Amino acid sequence: MQRHVHRADLGERDPDYIRDYLPWLWLLASAWFRADVRGLENIPERGPALLVGNHSGGNMIPDTVILTMAFSTYFGAERPFYQLAHNLVLALPALAPLRRFGTVAATPENAAGALDAGAVLLVYPGGDHEVSRPVWQRNLIDFDGRRGFVRQALDAGVPLVPVVSIGGQETALFLSRGAGLARALRLDRTLRLKTLPISIAAPWGLNVGDFLGHVPLPAKITIQILPAIDLHERFGPDPDVDEVYEHVVALMQRTLDELAAERRLPVLG
């Protein structure tokens, strides 16, 4: 499987490139998604941190685009910020520019490399499982039991910052993960794809796999960044990974419930 994993070159991130595209991202976030990003001041002013987010929106990941924009305007494109992504995302030539935004393949080595270099790193533990959840589970935090992020933060000795977003799963009508379909086509073995999401999305109508992307509906997206958690301070000298995991997921679910309660209408927000 190693041949599918791109070597993470942290050096591919390019602040000038990010600066060139920030105006576009700003326009997309402000005009299309009417994005509201709250709590950026909760990210430690200096040094490394692991941002842990819930993942929404299928392959078009509006949450990531908005968070990257907000981070870069708030702290400046100078501050190193990396995002872990599925290997397949980085293998697609059309998505090569993402590397210059700081997107690297989701491997423990890449994560450790970024944090050791003092960067802020964003991880979506739920990954392809969570991002293609059906629309009726849109307000559910679903990391599928993946606890690697806790170990990562502990090993690197960095604070953990939960990032909760709402609205991304309303950018198309997500119907099914298509996990059975992915298995039947053996995609789980050949491409490490456990899902083959089925949705109704613009401009395709029925959209299987979302390999060509889609036009996301202009759903209002709200992102709440929660206060940083110092794992040793909160859980003692030798934190229990399961306990931290349960705590973080419960905290994020509570926050997502609050954001959902604020929302009056789907898409419109």
Add this chain to the structure above:
Amino acid sequence: MKVSASAEVAASPEAVWALVGDLPRWPDFVAGLTRWDVEGRRRSGLGARYRALMRIGSADVGGLIEVVEFHPPAELAWNAVTGAEQRGRWRLRPHGEGRTRVELRLTYHLAGWAPAAWLIGRIAERAIRGNLTRTLDELARRLERGDA
């Protein structure tokens, strides 16, 4: 891209300068400021540095700025050190007995493909102009009510 706003206020240049020239007080009257933290020991005057952010659309835009001109009670200018490329200026000029003409200017540059940068800059301009106008309104209100 340049944006400016001006107003005449019923106060002397010295009275206006008491607010404008005192950087720690900017959050009291500068509209849209979401962050205003001093960097280093100098809190006001030439060379003072602030971490400054203004809410524009969905983003807090700004960065580290430094005061590069400081001439009481007439002229104050800043440049961006990091973050968004911008510079700004306050100009105070006497305008008859006990009155001052106040001008606030902001010049900024967006990176990237020029036509798009121009268009997006124009879209952002509305929000920025609104903040500058509200800033002068608030400044005038404070000075004219005498609670500056």
